[in-house]
Amino acid sequence: MLRRLAHPLGAGLALAAVCGVAAAHGGSLRGASGSSLAVPTWLFLSTGGAVVGASFLLASFVTDRQFVADIHGWRRxxxxxxxxxxWAGQTVGVAAFAVLVVAGFFGPTDPLRNAAIVLVWVAWWAGLVMATYLVGNAWPALDPFRTLTRPLSWVTDGVRDLDADRAAWASTAFLLVLVWVEVVSPLADAPRLLAATALGYLALAAVGVLAVGHDTWFGEVDPVARLFRAYGAVAPVERTEDGLSLRVPAARLTERVVNTSGGVAFVVAVLWGTTYDGLVGTPAWATVARAVVDAGVPPAVLYPAALLLGFVAFHQLYWWAARNARETAPTYTDAATLAVRFAPSLLAIAAGYHLAHYLVYFLSLSPALVSAVLAPLDPPMAMRLVLPAWLSGVGVAAVLVGHLLAIWVAHGTAFDELPGRLQAIRSQYALTAVMVFYTMSSMWIVSQPAGSPPFL
Structure with missing residues (x-):
């Protein structure tokens, strides 16, 4: 047992050992800063990992299946x-897309005064994504690509059958490409390029709709739609045939949100993509990147290679946990089934880290967002909110809450999937160890001063 847990725990302890003293503050986008609190990094990270481990021990005492099922099945x-x-969502989405294109090509070149930049990075990628996992998924209604390409479904042969696993793997590949483009390109500073990219994505969606059908493209392939759907599963509000339903946050993650190995890969890509976006802004990455480039590796190779290698490492670490869960339980349920069932719990971790990474950024730039909405082609000088010092601790809290939710989701899933109480508890040993490693990695990134990635 201890030998099986040595890999993730050893990695976490090594991470704590090499980092010295952290400046503990809330995460944000590169260039934003927060107040800092000098804390020994080994204590900061070890405390976070211990909280996650202790939460698993506490959850292990809850073995009443009916009680767990009642919590996850509660609805109003x-x-x-x-x-x-x-209709209102479609109107707002198409109008925002029109503003994005017009302001991107004809608005001010100052990024924080350009409505395209502010709408995409502040309103959409920060604000709407946070609203998606904190409240509910409104993207299917707002999605301008879905609305603008719908007429193409009238000239196609309808929905085409597509292998669900291959579609999920295609979404995973698309998502990793989008993460790479967001990190290495000047999309956050070049409104003309951003507007052209939005039109290019619309063209890609049109080709996808013509190739596989409207419902298939946005239901199975489109990475943005799948990303919002994944984050929406964390939210307390879900859409039903009768309207909306209120549930316990993250309760839907105990259901079959993921059905294939490709879906597992997509969930891991969501977690790793957010981690990678924060990692490349840390001083430690800058040191490593400069050493690698000085050794002869071009930056154009370094960044995609790091993205792919990190994804493979996160993916393999998760599958290691699934295989070990089958052995420690023990159970006749195969590792692939366990991997599919436990994967949604990682979405709670991804949501917590996204909140830690973007909350300060969103709040500080909210005045620029209001200005861009009121006067998209000629907004006044952009201003930033001066935020209270206590808000810097929200990032750490968000990471911990996300991991605690993930532990509880995994606990509920185990009791739903496995018949024996001891089986259900033992199946979570390796997954909890991996979550401790994810926790310590995320908290270390959140604790670092945010900066710009070198060579970009």
Whole structure:
């Protein structure tokens, strides 16, 4: 047992040992800063890992299957005019896309005064994604690519059958490409390029709709739609045929949100993509990157290689946990089934880290967002909010809450999948060890001063 857990725990302890003293502050996008608190990094990281481990021990005492099922199955109907909300969402989404394109090509070149930059990075990637896992997924209604390509479904042969696993792997590849483009390109500073990229993505969506059908493309292939759907599974509000339903946060993650190995890969890519985006802004990455480039590796090779290698490492570490869960349980359930069932719990971790990474950024730039909405082609001088010092601790809290939710989701999933109480508890040993490693890695990144990646 101890030998099986040595890999993730050893990695976590090594991470704590080499980092010295951390400046503990909330994460944000590169260039934003927060107040700092000098804390020994080994204590900071070890405390976070211990909290996650202790939460597993506490959850292990809850072995009443009916009690766990009642918590995850609790629902309250929220009547809502779905057609009216869908129409309003489509109108807002298409209008925002039009503003993005027009302001991107004809608006100010100052990034924080350009409505395209502010709408995409502040309103959409920070604000809307946070709203998706904190409240519910409104992207299917807002998605301008879905709305603008719908007429193409009238000239195609309808929905085409597509292997679900291959579609999920294609989404994973697309998502990793999007993460790479976001990190290495000047999209956050070049409104003309951003507008052209948005039009290019619309063209890609049109080709996808013509190739596989509208519902298939946005239901199985499109990485942005799949990403929002994944984050929406963390939220307390879900769409139903009758309107909306209120549930316990992250309760849906105990259901079959993921059905294939490709879906597992996509979930891991969501977690790793957010981690990678924060990692490349840390001083430690800058040191490593300069050493690697000085050794003769071009930056154009370094960044995609790090993205792929990190994804493979996270993916293999998760599958190691799934295989070990089958042995420690023990159970006749195969490792692939366990991997598929436990994978959604990682989405709670990804949501917590996204909140830690973007909350300060979103709040500090909210005045620029308001200005861009009120005067998209000629907004006034951009201002930043001066945030209270205590808000810097929200990032760390978000990471911990995300991991605690993940532990509980994995606990509920284990009791739903495995018949024996001891089986269910033992199946979580390796996964908990991996989550401790993920926790310590995320907290270390959140604790680092944010900067710009070198050579970009």
């Amino acid at each position: 109907a929220l009547p809502a005019p779905r057609r009216l909300l869908a």
